[in-house]
Every structure is written in C-alpha cells, then in structure tokens.
Amino acid sequence: MSTTHQPAISNEQALAFDKEHIWHPYASLIDPSPSYLVESANGVYINLALPNGEQQAVIDGMSSWWCALHGYNHPVLNQAIIDQSQSMAHVMFGGLTHKPAIDLCRTLVEITPAGLNKVFLADSGSVAVEVAIKMALQFWQSQGRGEKSQLLSLRNGYHGDTLGAMSVCDPVNGMHHLFKDSLQTHLFTEAPSCAFNEPCDSSAISDLHKLLSENHQNLAALILEPIVQGAGGMRFYSPDYLKQARALCSKFDVLLIADEIATGFARTGKLFACEHADISPDILCLGKALTGGYMTLAATLCSDKVSDGICKGEAGVFMHGPTFMGNPLACAVANASLNILLQSDWENNIARIEQGLLDGLAPCSDLDAVANVRVLGAIGVIEMKEAVTMADIQALFIEHGIWLRPFGKLVYTMPPFVISDEELSQLTTAICSSLSHYVSK
Ligand SMILES: *Cc1c(COP(=O)(O)O)cnc(C)c1O
Numbered sequence: 528m529s530t531t532h533q534p535a536i537s538n539e540q541a542l543a544f545d546k547e548h549i550w551h552p553y554a555s556l557i558d559p560s561p562s563y564l565v566e567s568a569n570g571v572y573i574n575l576a577l578p579n580g581e582q583q584a585v586i587d588g589m590s591s592w593w594c595a596l597h598g599y600n601h602p603v604l605n606q607a608i609i610d611q612s613q614s615m616a617h618v619m620f621g622g623l624t625h626k627p628a629i630d631l632c633r634t635l636v637e638i639t640p641a642g643l644n645k646v647f648l649a650d651s652g653s654v655a656v657e658v659a660i661k662m663a664l665q666f667w668q669s670q671g672r673g674e675k676s677q678l679l680s681l682r683n684g685y686h687g688d689t690l691g692a693m694s695v696c697d698p699v700n701g702m703h704h705l706f707k708d709s710l711q712t713h714l715f716t717e718a719p720s721c722a723f724n725e726p727c728d729s730s731a732i733s734d735l736h737k738l739l740s741e742n743h744q745n746l747a748a749l750i751l752e753p754i755v756q757g758a759g760g761m762r763f764y765s766p767d768y769l770k771q772a773r774a775l776c777s778k779f780d781v782l783l784i785a786d787e788i789a790t791g792f793a794r795t796g797k798l799f800a801c802e803h804a805d806i807s808p809d810i811l812c813l814g815k816a817l818t819g820g821y822m823t824l825a826a827t828l829c830s831d832k833v834s835d836g837i838c839k840g841e842a843g844v845f846m847h848g849p850t851f852m853g854n855p856l857a858c859a860v861a862n863a864s865l866n867i868l869l870q871s872d873w874e875n876n877i878a879r880i881e882q883g884l885l886d887g888l889a890p891c892s893d894l895d896a897v898a899n900v901r902v903l904g905a906i907g908v909i910e911m912k913e914a915v916t917m918a919d920i921q922a923l924f925i926e927h928g929i930w931l932r933p934f935g936k937l938v939y940t941m942p943p944f945v946i947s948d949e950e951l952s953q954l955t956t957a958i959c960s961s962l963s964h965y966v967s968k
Pocket residue numbers: 651652653654656685686687688752757758786787788789814815
C-alpha cells in the first residue's frame with residue numbers, strides 16, 4: 528500500500544523537485560549546491576542513490592551533525608520507537624505527564640553535573656537555548672533586578688539559529704549584520720586563547736574579567752560552549768579557562784549557561800564537557816545526541832536556585848510551553864539511547880576513537896594546504912589555510928566512500944561511537960587522500 532498521497536516519481540524527478548521547492552540548511556533556492564538522495568542508512572553507513580543510477584555506501588563522518596551516536600537502523604532504538612508508538616505517540620504535556628518523560632528526566636538529573644535538578648524538555652537545540660536565556664532573564668526579574676537583562680557570550684560561539692540564540696552567536700560568522708535591526712545586542716569576549724592542554728594565565732582571562740567587572744550590574748548570564756566551540760570554529764580550549772569563568776560568574780553574580788548541545792553525551796571524552804573542569808553551570812542545554820539521532824528533542828536543566836528564583840517571582844511560573852513538549856516517542860528513544868551509552872564502556876571507546884583519529888589524521892599535517900590538525904575525544908578537525916569549496920570537496924569525499932560536510936577552512940569529523948577500527952581507518956585515510964587530491968587539482 529502506498530503511504531504517500533503522491534504517485535511515485537523517478538529519483539531524477541525527485542531531486543529536480545527538491546532543488547526547485549525545498550529549503551536545505553543555509554541554502555540558496557536560486558543556485559543550490561547539490562543534495563544527495565539517501566535511500567537508507569545502516570550502522571555507520573549512509574546509502575546514497577547517485578545521479579548515475581548507482582548506489583554508494585558512504586561512512587558517515589558527521590554522525591548527522593553530532594547526533595547518531597550508535598549508528599543508523601539500530602535494532603534497540605528502532606524497537607523503542609515501535610513499542611512506544613503502540614501505547615502513545617504523543618499527548619500534550621500541559622496537565623498530563625508520562626513515564627517516558629519521567630524516566631528521561633530522572634536519568635538527566637542523575638548524570639549531569641551536580642546541582643542541576645530541574646528539567647525543561649524542549650523540541651530542538653535552539654529552543655533549549657531560548658529557554659535557557661528566558662530562564663536567566665526571568666530569574667533576575669523575579670529578584671527585582673530586571674536591569675540584569677544583557678548576555679555575555681564568547682566570540683566564535685555557536686548557539687543556534689532562532690533570533691535569541693543567534694544574538695549570542697559569533698557576531699561575524701553568525702552574520703549579525705544581516706539582522707542588525709532586530710537582534711538584541713549583547714556583549715562578546717575574546718574566544719579563549721589557551722589550548723586544551725594548556726593552563727590559562729591571567730592575560731587569557733583578562734578580557735572576560737574586565738567585561739564582567741564593568742557590566743555585571745546589567746548582565747543576566749554568561750553563555751558558552753564548554754571546552755569545544757563547535758560550529759563557530761571547532762576550537763578546543765583549556766578547562767582552566769572554564770574553571771576561572773565559573774568562578775568569575777559566581778563572584779560577579781552572573782548566571783553561567785553551559786551549552787552542551789554538541790559536546791554532551793561523551794563526545795569530548797567526558798560524559799559532559801563541564802566535567803573536564805569539574806564545574807556545574809547554573810543552566811545547562813542538551814540536544815543533538817540526546818535521542819541517539821532518532822528524533823528531535825532537547826533539554827534545559829537548571830539549579831534549584833534558578834527554579835526557586837523564577838517561581839517565587841511575580842509571574843510565579845516559567846513562561847514557556849511548546850506544543851510537542853516531552854513527546855513520548857522522542858523520550859522513549861532517548862531513554863533507550865542513553866541506556867545503550869551508559870551500559871557501554873564509553874570511556875575506553877572514546878579513547879580508542881581519539882587514538883584512531885590522531886594516528887589516522889596525522890598524515891594530513893604533511894599537506895602544505897593544511898594549517899593545523901587537532902583531535903579531542905571523538906572529534907577530529909583539519910583546519911585548512913584557505914576555505915574549501917564545499918561542492919567540489921564533497922564530491923571527492925563521496926568518491927572516496929565517506930560523508931563529511933566541511934565549512935569554511937574547517938574539515939572535521941565526529942564519527943558514530945560504533946565505528947570499528949577498520950571503518951575509522953578507512954574514514955581517516957579517505958579524508959587525507961581526498962584532501963590531497965583536492966589541493967593538487
Ligand atoms: C547545533 C547546536 C545548537 C542548535 O541546535 P538545533 O537543534 O540545531 O536547533 C545550539 N548550540 C550548539 C552548541 C549546537 O551545536
């Protein structure tokens with residue numbers, strides 16, 4: 528039985544419709560870059576139907592943008608969705624509650640850094656960031672300190688694409704000028720200059736210190752991605768910086784929002800990147816890998832101090848409530864994904880992937896066009912001296928049997944945790960040989 532209203536069309540016709548009518552991320556509809564048709568995905572492989580009529584399996588080096596921890600078509604995750612769909616796919620969360628959401632929140636409270644006891648379930652990472660910002664604003668308003676309404680953020684940060692989240696992204700690569708009349712203007716401090724394995728002396732923290740000491744009266748929160756700045760530059764920075772930032776926020780009475788939407792769930796070698804510095808933020812955003820890449824779901828956790836502050840204030844309630852809040856299908860698959868992760872020997876597994884990336888990407892450093900190769904946990908980054916042309920380099924990657932989506936000068940990979948040693952070596956070998964073909968063209 529057909530499950531769509533539409534008569535079947537050829538792959539060619541389907542792609543032609545896509546090109547003409549469907550927005551893709553950060554895309555043009557006048558001069559779109561190519562989209563590849565995916566027929567299925569299994570394990571670490573995405574199965575493409577190529578325009579020449581052939582099929583090709585490519586190793587997904589992106590985990591579908593940090594999400595697909597356990598690979599595709601995972602029998603346990605599939606079953607979690609099937610089982611949940613047979614009791615209820617969705618019910619509203621206003622006035623109703625359910626075990627899938629309760630179990631998920633029990634786990635999140637247990638595994639996240641100490642003190643984060645309250646959970647707000649949101650529908651995507653950007654919404655989780657909006658919720659975090661609103662929590663911080665409502666908190667200060669409740670204390671009679673409504674003038675604390677500005678945010679402080681790090682340059683090279685990325686926090687999502689909705690208006691509030693975008694306003695705390697890097698002002699240059701977040702292209703604030705395009706929206707300058709409608710974006711809230713916030714403060715930005717220099718991106719941390721101390722590398723992951725370096726201490727941070729006072730000069731590296733002085734700009735943050737200065738901005739906090741001069742502006743704390745008007746600042747609601749500092750928002751940052753702990754340890755790894757993702758889409759804003761793929762930079763790894765010192766746990767010492769994070770530790771000092773936490774201390775400064777406490778000193779100046781500014782809330783700390785940690786955006787772990789990319790780093791959460793073991794990607795950096797710790798379950799949460801905050802653990803590298805042994806700190807707890809006041810508010811924590813989670814998303815991406817929360818459901819193992821099956822469905823959209825995110826969460827914003829906060830401390831009792833923040834939730835008490837909000838709820839004892841004038842409004843008495845936290846003013847946010849998405850229609851699909853706590854969606855049972857998403858919670859059920861998140862529970863299954865977290866169970867797989869927490870039952871696994873993830874620490875050794877991430878160390879294995881880290882070593883595989885270090886060994887496998889080392890040859891790329893020999894290329895003249897490469898500025899820097901860096902690895903942390905299950906994240907490998909090759910920074911080129913010049914920006915790459917996405918469509919050209921993507922075609923080369925596919926020829927070499929891998930899927931990556933570089934941006935600007937950054938070619939990077941964060942493979943699914945289930946990748947085998949052999950697949951990892953195929954991935955890294957293919958990255959280095961594609962780059963060497965690319966630069967020699
Ligand atoms: C991806 C990302 C977001 C936005 O999440 P969406 O689900 O795309 O809205 C926010 N913050 C960070 C650090 C991210 O990596």
